[in-house]
Amino acid sequence: MKPEDLVAALKLHQRFVKSLTGGRRANLKNVDFGGLKLTKVDLSQAVLSGADFSDCKLIGANFSYADLFGAIFDRADLRAADFSRADLRGVSFHGAQLAGANLNDADMRPGALVHIKEQVGQQEETAADLSNANLDDASLDDAKMSKAKLRNTSAKRASLKRAQMPQVDMRGVDLSGANLGSARLRGANLTGANLQSAQFAMTRLDGANLSGAILAETDLDKADLTGATVCRGATDLSLGMQKMLAGHALWVESNGSSGERVSLSGEDLHGVDLAGAALSGAELKGCNLSGANLSKALLVLADLSDANLRDADLRGADFSGANMQRANMLAANLRRADLSTVELKSASGDATGQGLADQLQRRHPDRCRRHRGQHEGHRAHRRRPHGHHRSHTRKERKAAHRAGLRACLPRRPAGRGMARRLVSCPRNS
Numbered sequence: 001m002k003p004e005d006l007v008a009a010l011k012l013h014q015r016f017v018k019s020l021t022g023g024r025r026a027n028l029k030n031v032d033f034g035g036l037k038l039t040k041v042d043l044s045q046a047v048l049s050g051a052d053f054s055d056c057k058l059i060g061a062n063f064s065y066a067d068l069f070g071a072i073f074d075r076a077d078l079r080a081a082d083f084s085r086a087d088l089r090g091v092s093f094h095g096a097q098l099a100g101a102n103l104n105d106a107d108m109r110p111g112a113l114v115h116i117k118e119q120v121g122q123q124e125e126t127a128a129d130l131s132n133a134n135l136d137d138a139s140l141d142d143a144k145m146s147k148a149k150l151r152n153t154s155a156k157r158a159s160l161k162r163a164q165m166p167q168v169d170m171r172g173v174d175l176s177g178a179n180l181g182s183a184r185l186r187g188a189n190l191t192g193a194n195l196q197s198a199q200f201a202m203t204r205l206d207g208a209n210l211s212g213a214i215l216a217e218t219d220l221d222k223a224d225l226t227g228a229t230v231c232r233g234a235t236d237l238s239l240g241m242q243k244m245l246a247g248h249a250l251w252v253e254s255n256g257s258s259g260e261r262v263s264l265s266g267e268d269l270h271g272v273d274l275a276g277a278a279l280s281g282a283e284l285k286g287c288n289l290s291g292a293n294l295s296k297a298l299l300v301l302a303d304l305s306d307a308n309l310r311d312a313d314l315r316g317a318d319f320s321g322a323n324m325q326r327a328n329m330l331a332a333n334l335r336r337a338d339l340s341t342v343e344l345k346s347a348s349g350d351a352t353g354q355g356l357a358d359q360l361q362r363r364h365p366d367r368c369r370r371h372r373g374q375h376e377g378h379r380a381h382r383r384r385p386h387g388h389h390r391s392h393t394r395k396e397r398k399a400a401h402r403a404g405l406r407a408c409l410p411r412r413p414a415g416r417g418m419a420r421r422l423v424s425c426p427r428n429s
Contacts, residue, residue, distance in 0.1 A: 001031050010041070017042055044082075069111055070126065090126035096133045105142040152258075172250055172258070176214075191278075192250035192259060196239075205230075211278035212249020214242045233273025233293065249278045265303075275313075290328075 001009075006028075015023030026043065030050040037057040044062045049069040053076050061081045068083075070090040078093075080100045088103075090111030108128035128148040135155040145165045152172040160180045167187040176196040180203050187207040194214045200223040210230040216239050220232070234242055250259030263283040273293045280300040288308045296316040305325045309332050318338045 001028070006031070010043075013046060014042060017044060049087075088128055090128060092129040093133045094129050094131050096130070098130070098138050099134045099136045101135070101138045103138060103140045103143050106140070106144070108143060108145040108148050110147050171253060191253045192246040194246065211253070212246040214239070214246050216242055229276060229278075231274060231277040233275055234277070236273060245277065245279075248282060252278060252280050270308075280318075 009024075009026050009028060012022070012024040013026035015021070016025050017023070026046040026048075028046060028048050028051055030052075031048075032052045033056050034052065035055040038061060039057055040060040040062075041058065042062045043066055044064045045066060046063075047067045048063075048071055049067050050071060051068070052072045054072055054074045056073075056076045058073075058081055059077055059079050061078065063086050064082045064084045066083075066086045068091055069087050071088075072092045073096045074092055075095045076093075077097045078101055079097050080102075081098070082102045083106050084102050084104045086103075086106050088106050088108045091108065110127040128145060130153050131149050131151040133150070133153050135150075135153055135158050137157050138155065139159045140163055141159055141161045143160070143163045143165075145163060145168055147167045148165065148169070150168060150170045150173050153170070154174045155178055156174055157177040158175070158179075160175075160178060160183050163180070163183045165183060165185045165188060167189075168185065169189050170193055171189055171191045172193065173190070174194040175198045176194050177198065179199045181199055181201040182203065184204045185208055186204055188205070188209070190208055190210045190213050192212045193210070195210075195218050196214050197217045200218070200220055203223045205220075205228050206224050206226040208225075208228045208230075210228060213230065213234070215230075215232075215235045218235065220230070231245075234245065237245075244260075244262045244264075247259040248262035251261050253259070261281060261283065262279070264287050265283050265285040266287065268288045269292060270288050271291045272289070274297055275293045275295045277294070277297045279302055280298045282299070282302045284299075284307055285303050286306040287304070289312055290308045290310040291312060292309075293313045294309075294317050295313050297314075298318050299322050300318055301321045302319070303323045304319075304327050305323050307324075307327045309327055309329045312329070312332045314329075314332050314334050314337050316336045316338075317334075320338055320340050322339075
């Protein structure tokens with residue numbers, strides 16, 4: 001579209017918005033606005049599906065009730081812009097500035113774009129992308145954001161009350177101080193998210209992944225966490241420690257492309273509650289975790305060599321491929337823990353066909369040899385000839401009674417290695 005045609009269309013649209021004679025709704029489908037400065041422009045109710053607003057200056061612009069299906073706002077400056085009740089299905093806000101913007105009741109569900117290729121229609125579902133965007137102090141109340149992408153988005157103090165966000169990708173998002181009251185985040189991915197001081201009253205987080213999330217000063221008691229992956233004990237850790245675990249969770253989730261591997265070698269973490277924590281690949285060499293709660297924690301390929309796990313709760317923890325050489329696990333609870341071999345994968349995630357077994361070496365080999373000898377002796381004891389410790393059946397007892405004897409036999413041995421004895425005594429007359 002030529003610049004003069006665009007100016008004319010915008011003037012006619014202003015008359016349409018003000019209900020003046022001769023006005024016409026702007027139809028600017030697929031128009032490339034390429035970096036234009038349109039501060040405070042009023043495009044409410046305009047048809048802008050597929051339009052490209054990349055790198056545009058749109059501070060204070062009005063897009064309320066506009067049709068922006070599949071539009072692109074990458075790196076655009078949209079501070080204080082109004083998108084209330086706009087159709088934002090499939091819209092991309094990658095790297096956009098949306099601080100203070102109004103997205104109340106906006107529709108950001110995935111959209112099906114139709115491409116014409118060789119006379120054949122092909123549908124491609126595209127989710128709204130707000131990755132790396134700035135949504136600080138923005139209002140997204142009642143917004144529909146199913147499967148939207150908000151990776152590494154800053155949404156500090158944002159209002160997301162009653163927002164519909166099932167299966168949204170919010171890895172690394174900063175929601176500190178945000179209000180998510182009554183929001184629906186079923187199946188959302190909040191790995192490594194900053195949820196410090198966020199409000200979750202009546203929020204649905206069923207099936208959500210909150211691995212490594214920062215939960216300082218966060219109250220999740222009124223939220224629905226059915227089936228969610230969350231380390232509730234992280235609230236008792238220092239803020240610095242929680243940030244380290246958040247970065248590690250992102251490092252694991254992204255296969256090393258973002259975040260940073262946590263190193264807690266030699267740290268004193270005795271008695272901490274890390275149930276369900278995501279610590280796969282963590283550096284925990286020589287760490288003091290005595291009495292710690294690591295039930296259902298993920299410690300795949302973690303380095304726990306020389307670690308102190310005495311009296312630790314390790315029920316259901318996954319130690320697949322972990323290095324546990326010389327670890328002290330005296331009196332630790334390993335019920336249902338996974339110590340199996342883990343399959344190694346390449347950086348691209350492809351299977352290599354190689355496996356790595358966990359390296360478990362006991363701290364006291366002499367004591368273990370003694371225990372092993374006792375174990376072998378117990379096994380030999382159990383291999384004694386059949387009938388040596390055989391229980392007497394009810395039929396045999398009756399037969400003994402008919403023979404004038406009373407069988408005074410315990411049903412089980414009184415102690416290890418003690419044979420049962422048949423005590424004969426005359427029948428009472």
